[in-house]
Amino acid sequence: MRPIKIIFVIFCIVFGCTCPQVAFADLPNTIEKVKPSIVAVGTFKKTSSPQFVLRGTGFVVGDGNHIATNAHVVPEKFSPDDPILVVQVRGDQGTLQLRRALLTKQDVEHDLAVLTIEGASLPALPMANSDFVREGQQVTFTGFPIGGALGFSPVTHRGIVSSITPIALPSGNVRQLNEKLIHRLKNGVFNIFQLDATAYPGNSGSPVFNPETGDVIGIINMVFIKSTREAALSTPSGITYAIPVNFLTELLRQSAIR
Template sequence: MPDSIRRALCGTALLLMVASPARADLADTVAKVKPSVVLVGTYLATDSPRFRLRGTGFLVGQGNEVVTNAHVLPAEATANDPALVVQVRTATGQWQMREATLLARDNPRDLALLRMAGQPGPALAVGDSATVREGQELAFTGFPIGGVLGFSPVTHRALVASITEAVLPSPSADRLQPQAIRSLRDGSFTIFQLDATAYPGNSGGPLFHPQTGEVMGVINMVLVKGTREAALSAPSGISYAIPSVHVKKLMERAK
């Protein structure tokens, strides 16, 4: 090959390497995402244990806002609920409890936005869920089965098996559950069906891009199963996530 052509090819390859943004592998992304994943629960001096984990959340916005599932909150949660708390990781790896207040909630899509007291933490970027495709591999981090496995974030890979409606039409009226009826009344919406196993403690955790760490959805273990799987006699191993477009709308509404 002539030297002139070899130099031209090397120059083109170098240009492409410079122009293309570096893409982290999943291990690097997990290390970046974990400090933004928080425990969501309640704290009462009369309880035993005093802190009760209810689900997962993650930091967004300026780092003092927390996204989670609405069902993770106590049923009676209000904007000034003194029992509502989140726990964040400090630089030394210890959990630090913070008071939390409810900013906004979207019950039909089972989302809630909280504000935590104290210094902000590292916020996750909320990505464009419209770019997610069936067959794409994502990942999610949370606290499966509550505190049984310890308060250590656990990450799973998740293939997007289907992008479908949150509410399935029932084959017969006797199989319509109250939750499904409410969801049909409020209007169905698109969800991500995942080829991965999540557990109740994962509820509210971020579903994120394995290279960029952008949040593409929020893991949901209650609302969607109650509407799509009401006819099943036993729960399946299917997991679901609410697309991040609804997180963006909730954050915008809370401003």
């Protein structure tokens, strides 16, 4: 039995170390396919310095002239003197282009927004049915972490869905209740994806996708969900949350965007 045990140990070591690499074997090709659909969402004002200010990440959906992102990424009010809403895309020659964007539809309860952009259509990302997402499933997301500090080249992170959990009021005393949390309680709860990969400011609105196919299963949220889930913590964690993409699919359906 001794040789059999040795072979079994070697098998476990070899395949235990290589399985993650095998699972992400298609990732380079997937990233190459996904990156043209990733845009930087921000504001532009010619007289400001810098002229473009990043507010978050978005990705192309539908007919190629619509962008999905978080609702909190879009400024709440505009006046004639305010910067205009734009998305920054990378052209065929690698040059950065700014395109004006207009808010078309939003779902405040799930912190989602759909923008319409000017110009030629861009490649849209396919969306999966997020009801079939499972805990332990490997995922990736691409966006613009830490604002423009790292430049405006999309950055990809990978990890797993560590938990599928409902948004609910955190445990604590009555002093920790606030208007947002009470509003969330009144309007019910919904499941979110908790990821073990770290997202950063600027990643809000980044698509979470299948590393093999590029199909979107969720949207990174760095403000809305984190403030709700971690309101009782004095020191916020590095946990990343994502909104299931089915809420976005429904929003696009309501807007007749395909």
